Amino acid sequence: xxxxxxxxxxxxxxxxxxxxPTNWDLALIYFSTALPFFVSGAIxxxxxxxxxxxxxxxxxxxxxxxxxxxxLLYPLLNGFGGSVRCWAxxxxxxxxxxxxxxxxxxxxxxxxxxxxxxxxxx
Numbered sequence: 742x743x744x745x746x747x748x749x750x751x752x753x754x755x756x757x758x759x760x761x762p763t764n765w766d767l768a769l770i771y772f773s774t775a776l777p778f779f780v781s782g783a784i785x786x787x788x789x790x791x792x793x794x795x796x797x798x799x800x801x802x803x804x805x806x807x808x809x810x811x812x813l814l815y816p817l818l819n820g821f822g823g824s825v826r827c828w829a830x831x832x833x834x835x836x837x838x839x840x841x842x843x844x845x846x847x848x849x850x851x852x853x854x855x856x857x858x859x860x861x862x863x
Contacts, residue, residue, distance in 0.1 A: 742853050744784065745833035747777040 754773040758766055785803055792799050834857040841849030 742834055742837040742849075742856055744777055744780040745837065745856070747773075747780055748829055748833060751777060 751773045754769060758770060762770070788803075789796055789799050834853060838850050838853035838857060841847075841853055
């Protein structure tokens with residue numbers, strides 16, 4: 742859920758910048774756009790830690806997902822522009838609901854679904 746919010750937050754920071762950014766503006770841009778990657782790495786690390794007996798399968802699907810994202814990024818950005826980042830953030834919020842459902846966390850699932858529905862237009 743947090744990663745979905747961070748993606749949208751990074752997009753808001755990027756869109757709020759003016760033509761001649763200062764060094765502080767650039768630092769804010771770099772920091773806000775790096776946060777989703779950091780959180781994604783932490784999520785993958787937690788997933789691998791929880792499923793250490795099947796680490797080969799988890800890591801395989803992690804790499805396949807990254808490869809698919811790399812292959813689809815350029816065509817999607819050309820076709821849809823910046824709205825791809827908003828879709829990615831929404832996709833992360835939906836996946837958080839599935840993650841919480843699998844783990845049996847009712848509060849997490851309800852929170853993820855509510856957040857995905859509340860931020861649907863973004």
